[in-house]
Amino acid sequence: MTSEITLFVNPAAGRGRGARAAQPAAAALRDAGYAVRTVVGNDADDALVRARTAVEGGTGALIAVGGDGMASLALQAVAGTDVPLGVVAVGTGNDFARATGLPVRDPAEAGRVIAEALKAGHGTSVDLGRVGPAGGSEDSGGSGGDGRWFGSVLASGFDSRVNDRGNRLKWPTGRFRYDLAILVELAALRPIPYRITLDDGEPQEIEATLVAVGNGPSYGGGMRICTDARMDDGLFDITVVGECSRTTLLRVFPRVYKGTHLSHPAVTVHRARKVTLEADGLTGYADGEPVGPLPLTAESVPGVARVLTPGPR
Incomplete structure (x- = not known):
């Protein structure tokens, strides 16, 4: 493995923490003897092109510095290759880092963990989800050649409508924008007619508030929707929150942070390698990023990426 590694930086992550975090992380890696090259794109598309160029050029590792969006973008570059992924998690959610046991909001420690993993040659092979328009080619696992990899959760329903509305709002800013979006969507709450197909089974027609497809347990900064x-x-663990009232949703919602919502009678969980979700007027969000309108098919792909994680202590 080459001693040159690539820092993949989102300077805007965590209100500027991304740019600040790159320096202590890079210092820890250089102290361990690695040559560090930094990649910053003009936008997400440009950043991904640069990351893929680094991977194809044989970089020793791709280190994403930012939040879940940056980690997800890095997955698009390393999935299916021999290049390991490191994550310096300094975003708002950091669900992927938490799920893989990596330090959160401690860039120097994250840099040390990554350096130790590289030197020891250890890491964790992880499954990823691949999602794309339903009816894609068999060669791409049913999710189409342009499918997107995701590490945490594919969301649809109430939560994706909150994301849609929050992204449209120009005021207020920050998390308050999504708090307002939640209130507006609660006022408009209604059951969503879904058609769900698990693996090669028969389609099931249900009414649900949301359906979450979990490769990992959490989204939204620690909400353990797929505990x-x-x-x-x-x-995948596929969490279905059935038809429920505003009062029930508000009562159950706080339990998501501890994962105790699964015992509520409105919640069911399925396990499957592949799932197709169909519903009108819904956008799917994978790792917090919009994938596209339903219908979508997602498939679990085993061991397709290697993450640089803490070794045994």
Whole structure:
């Protein structure tokens, strides 16, 4: 493995923490003897092109510095290759880093963990989801050649409508924008007719508030919507929140942070290698990023990426 590694930086992550975090992370890696090259794109598309160029050029590792969006972008470059992924998590959510046992909002420690993993040659092979328009080619696992990799959760329903509305609002700013979006969507809450197909089974027609497809357990900064999802079993945990009132949703919602919502009678969980979600007027969000309108098909792909994680202590 080459001693040159690539820092993949989102300077805007965490209100500027991304740019600040790159320096202590790079210092820890250089202290460990690695040559560090930094890649910053003009936008997401340009950044991904640069990251893929680094991977194809044989970089020793791709280190994403930022939040879940940056980690997800890095996954698009390393999935299916021999190049390991490191994550310096300094964003708002950091769900992927938490799920893989990496330090959060401690860039110097994250840099040390990554350096130790590289020197020891260890890391964790993880499954990823691949999602794309339903009816894609068999060669791409049913999710189409232009499918997107995701590490945490594919969201649809109430939560994706909140994201849609929050992204449209120009005021207020920051998290308050999404708080307002939640209130507006609660006022408009209604059951969504879904058509769900698990693996090669028959389609099921249900009414649901949301459906979340978990490669990992959490999204939105620690909401454990798919509590028991594992990244090494080749299966999704698919959490279905059925039809419920505003009062019930507000009562159950706080339980998501501890993962105790799964015992509520409105919640069911399925496990499957592949799932197709169909519903009118819904956008799917993978790792917090918009994928496109339903219908979408997602498939779990085992061990397709290697993450540089802490070794045994």
